[in-house]
Amino acid sequence: MRPFQYQRAHSISDASAIAALPEAMLIAGGTNLLDMMKLQVATPSQLGDIGRIGLDGIQDTSDRGLRIGALATNTATAVHPRVRADYPVLARAILAGATQQLRNKATTGGNLCQRTRCYYFMNVDQPCNKRDPGSGCGAIGGVNKLHAVLGTSDQCIATYPGDMAVALTALGAKVVIAKSDGAERTVPVRDFHLLPGDTPWRDNVLDQGELIVAVTLPPPVAATQLYRKVRERSSYAFALVSIAAVIAIDDGKFARADLAFGGLAHKPWHDPRIGELLVGAAPSPALYDQAADLLLEGAEGHGDNDFKIPLARRTLHAVLAEAVEKAA
Amino acid sequence: MPDELIVNGTPHPLPQDPRVTLLDFLRHDLGLTGTKKGCDHGQCGACTVIVNGLRINSCLTLAAMHEGHQVTTIEGLGIADEPSPLQRAFVEHDGFQCGYCTPGQICSATAMLDEIANGWPSDASETLDGPFEASGAEIRERMSGNLCRCGAYANIVAAIRHVAESEPAA
Numbered sequence: 001m002r003p004f005q006y007q008r009a010h011s012i013s014d015a016s017a018i019a020a021l022p023e024a025m026l027i028a029g030g031t032n033l034l035d036m037m038k039l040q041v042a043t044p045s046q047l048g049d050i051g052r053i054g055l056d057g058i059q060d061t062s063d064r065g066l067r068i069g070a071l072a073t074n075t076a077t078a079v080h081p082r083v084r085a086d087y088p089v090l091a092r093a094i095l096a097g098a099t100q101q102l103r104n105k106a107t108t109g110g111n112l113c114q115r116t117r118c119y120y121f122m123n124v125d126q127p128c129n130k131r132d133p134g135s136g137c138g139a140i141g142g143v144n145k146l147h148a149v150l151g152t153s154d155q156c157i158a159t160y161p162g163d164m165a166v167a168l169t170a171l172g173a174k175v176v177i178a179k180s181d182g183a184e185r186t187v188p189v190r191d192f193h194l195l196p197g198d199t200p201w202r203d204n205v206l207d208q209g210e211l212i213v214a215v216t217l218p219p220p221v222a223a224t225q226l227y228r229k230v231r232e233r234s235s236y237a238f239a240l241v242s243i244a245a246v247i248a249i250d251d252g253k254f255a256r257a258d259l260a261f262g263g264l265a266h267k268p269w270h271d272p273r274i275g276e277l278l279v280g281a282a283p284s285p286a287l288y289d290q291a292a293d294l295l296l297e298g299a300e301g302h303g304d305n306d307f308k309i310p311l312a313r314r315t316l317h318a319v320l321a322e323a324v325e326k327a328a
Numbered sequence: 329m330p331d332e333l334i335v336n337g338t339p340h341p342l343p344q345d346p347r348v349t350l351l352d353f354l355r356h357d358l359g360l361t362g363t364k365k366g367c368d369h370g371q372c373g374a375c376t377v378i379v380n381g382l383r384i385n386s387c388l389t390l391a392a393m394h395e396g397h398q399v400t401t402i403e404g405l406g407i408a409d410e411p412s413p414l415q416r417a418f419v420e421h422d423g424f425q426c427g428y429c430t431p432g433q434i435c436s437a438t439a440m441l442d443e444i445a446n447g448w449p450s451d452a453s454e455t456l457d458g459p460f461e462a463s464g465a466e467i468r469e470r471m472s473g474n475l476c477r478c479g480a481y482a483n484i485v486a487a488i489r490h491v492a493e494s495e496p497a498a
């Protein structure tokens with residue numbers, strides 16, 4: 001690791017002040033940042049530890065939703081009684097990610113901001129527009145099994161690797177952000193991560209000096225919730241394709257169909273047309289195919305990841321069929 | 329307790345260089361070499377220790393981040409003359425071959441049995457509501473963060489099940 005100055009933040013304003021400094025970074029659980037610092041993929045000269053700024057609580061909101069502090073650990077969130085009872089897709093998505101040791105340290109904010117697992121990004125000897133703008137993209141025409149099939153650009157085809165945010169996207173959660181001037185802004189999780197476009201170095205909408213203070217969940221809805229993660233081994237691997245589904249059936253028809261997809265793009269993928277197609281329609285394999293057509297319209301493989309396109313289609317079929325069976 | 333970190337009950341001053349990971353602090357600065365370095369990137373679990381009751385990878389955290397925290401390493405769980413139930417069970421069930429992953433396995437399993445006793449679900453759990461049992465499937469999922477290059481998994485699971493079945497849930 002390159003030398004850095006370590007400073008513990010004691011408040012949100014402390015943390016914002018550190019985050020606003022050039023070459024400073026915030027550290028929460030450290031499970032992604034320290035990994036990158038050891039590889040010199042991240043080389044902050046100042047590290048602001050936000051672990052003790054008092055944002056680790058999980059509280060009911062006045063509308064019976066839930067507010068999960070940015071420093072709540074993934075474990076604390078997954079085992080929280082209200083998360084288990086009212087937002088099971090979130091508990092399931094978290095439990096499907098990483099390991100208990102990592103989840104005990106990983107935080108809400110750090111999980112949302114975790115960076116891609118693209119092999120070229122993680123290796124400073126390789127070209128990568130995300131890490132080193134203008135150096136090229138090693139993954140295009142290279143090894144790209146983990147990479148995106150939707151929403152890519154000719155600059156970057158990386159995926160956002162996380163699970164939790166996929167569930168938060170299906171649930172319609174919001175990210176509460178403290179701005180450097182002390183004011184707050186709120187961004188739907190669906191709009192928090194960016195597509196790579198011409199600015200692949202930007203993963204999300206956070207500006208220098210901003211930090212995540214919480215994630216809020218809307219009031220619970222009566223629905224069947226599922227998280228299906230397809231990976232190369234049955235535990236402890238990143239998603240090839242994952243789907244978070246919040247499904248309700250009424251009178252033999254879809255009454256709610258909120259779906260989000262992991263492993264396919266630079267952000268948790270949400271296509272409102274899928275919900276619009278499904279709601280009001282009776283479940284059938286033909287309908288699921290139409291939903292998959294919408295999802296995969298414009299999908300493009302890059303060689304090693306071509307399999308993700310048929311895999312996403314089959315996984316969507318399986319998840320919808322399972323959800324319908326459970327919801328009926 | 330400013331500038332200190334408590335390891336197996338004994339306070340120690342934090343390292344001067346903030347780059348020192350908890351793992352390097354334990355091994356190099358304190359000479360507690362029971363905790364092992366496998367990958368140094370959070371992938372193998374050899375460095376697992378228990379901090380304030382929770383198992384973590386000591387390679388992916390800085391010692392400085394743990395000021396005032398209680399750290400338990402394999403040395404703190406038991407010694408040769410007075411092994412912990414899991415340490416004894418690993419010996420009795422041949423739960424290792426080279427032994428490199430073993431301290432991490434045992435620290436991890438110690439905390440894991442508490443998690444089951446607390447009613448925490450895992451990815452292998454049928455429902456999210458407890459109580460959960462230390463079944464083979466649950467143990468394999470909950471211990472997936474501890475790799476064993478010798479492949480002693482079958483006996484590791486047997487050792488953990490033995491302890492889970494003989495100790496009433498705390």
Ligand SMILES: Cc1cc2nc3c(=O)[nH]c(=O)nc-3n(C[C@H](O)[C@H](O)[C@H](O)COP(=O)(O)OP(=O)(O)OC[C@H]3O[C@@H](n4cnc5c(N)ncnc54)[C@H](O)[C@@H]3O)c2cc1C
Pocket residue numbers: 025026027028029030031032033034035050070071096097098099102105106107108109110111112113114161162163164206210211212213236237238239369370371
């Ligand atoms: C071996 C391994 C396997 C893994 N498998 C999975 C998996 O299957 N699924 C999955 O989802 N994840 C997986 N992960 C990733 C893990 O979930 C993340 O490392 C973790 O969630 C990051 O959280 P943290 O608090 O440790 O973040 P840190 O490492 O502390 O921070 C990560 C980034 O977020 C920024 N940050 C942190 N908090 C805030 C905040 N409040 N506001 C603004 N910025 C902030 C930091 O500045 C940093 O840039 C895996 C990790 C490893 C090492």
Ligand code: SF4
Pocket residue numbers: 116118119120121127128129130131136137138139140155156157158200
């Ligand atoms: S896919 Fe993105 S992150 Fe990977 S090498 Fe290309 S530019 Fe870098």
Ligand code: FES
Pocket residue numbers: 364365366367368369370371372373374375376385386387388
């Ligand atoms: S040495 Fe920490 S997980 Fe491998």
Ligand code: FES
Pocket residue numbers: 423424425426427428429430475476477478479480
């Ligand atoms: S006993 Fe050799 S690595 Fe597990």
